[in-house]
Amino acid sequence: MEQLTFFSVPEPQPPKPQPSRKNNDAVTAIPGLHYIKDYINQDQHDWLLDRIDEQQWLDDLKRRVQHYGFKYDYKARKVNHDMRIGELPEWLKSLSQKLYEDKHMPEVADQVIINEYQPGQGISSHIDCEPCFKDTIVSLSLGSDCVMNFTNKFDKAKKIPVWLAPRSLVVLSGKARREWLHGIAARKWDEWDGEKYERQRRVSLTFRKVIIRHNEVP
Numbered sequence: 001m002e003q004l005t006f007f008s009v010p011e012p013q014p015p016k017p018q019p020s021r022k023n024n025d026a027v028t029a030i031p032g033l034h035y036i037k038d039y040i041n042q043d044q045h046d047w048l049l050d051r052i053d054e055q056q057w058l059d060d061l062k063r064r065v066q067h068y069g070f071k072y073d074y075k076a077r078k079v080n081h082d083m084r085i086g087e088l089p090e091w092l093k094s095l096s097q098k099l100y101e102d103k104h105m106p107e108v109a110d111q112v113i114i115n116e117y118q119p120g121q122g123i124s125s126h127i128d129c130e131p132c133f134k135d136t137i138v139s140l141s142l143g144s145d146c147v148m149n150f151t152n153k154f155d156k157a158k159k160i161p162v163w164l165a166p167r168s169l170v171v172l173s174g175k176a177r178r179e180w181l182h183g184i185a186a187r188k189w190d191e192w193d194g195e196k197y198e199r200q201r202r203v204s205l206t207f208r209k210v211i212i213r214h215n216e217v218p
């Protein structure tokens, strides 16, 4: 009887989400949306998160952010040559290059925003500034799973959730980028197939190519 104490009864595990089928539905319903599971491996994931956490976070929004390449002005919804920070750091440059080589972006990204979401934090539904950034926008998820909600710009009743797993990529181009808003509800859990999933800290890297109008180049 005493020996039983050496064996711990495994904690019941929360059900693991099975998102692929539903994301396949979303990918069919939203032209220009692509979801790539396991784009990076766990070591690359952990290495990236370590690099990110070595950098300075800005906390002028409700969530912490880091801007690379160009600073983006959320209030004015603009980015111009004066907002150039410089080249992407090496650890982001190689990833931008890989996204281009893997044909997820038609050009090498020159702007990256890193968002950190603690449980309870989100991002309001939006379409990324169209005059600021070229067509394809790619976001890589680290840390927690979460649900990103897509809402059709012409028919707000059309809402489609997409499950974003850590190490996955979501690619927005064409209609997915211009005709669907995307956002993450500010809450501590997500619901999927009738089950609730608690969120952990999530960090995302969003890659964009800035549009610089010629009259703005010094």
Ligand SMILES: O=C(O)CCC(=O)C(=O)O
Pocket: 113, 115, 123, 128, 139, 140, 182, 204, 205, 206
């Ligand atoms: O967290 C994400 O995956 C998306 C971030 C985003 O939509 C943005 O920075 O505009």
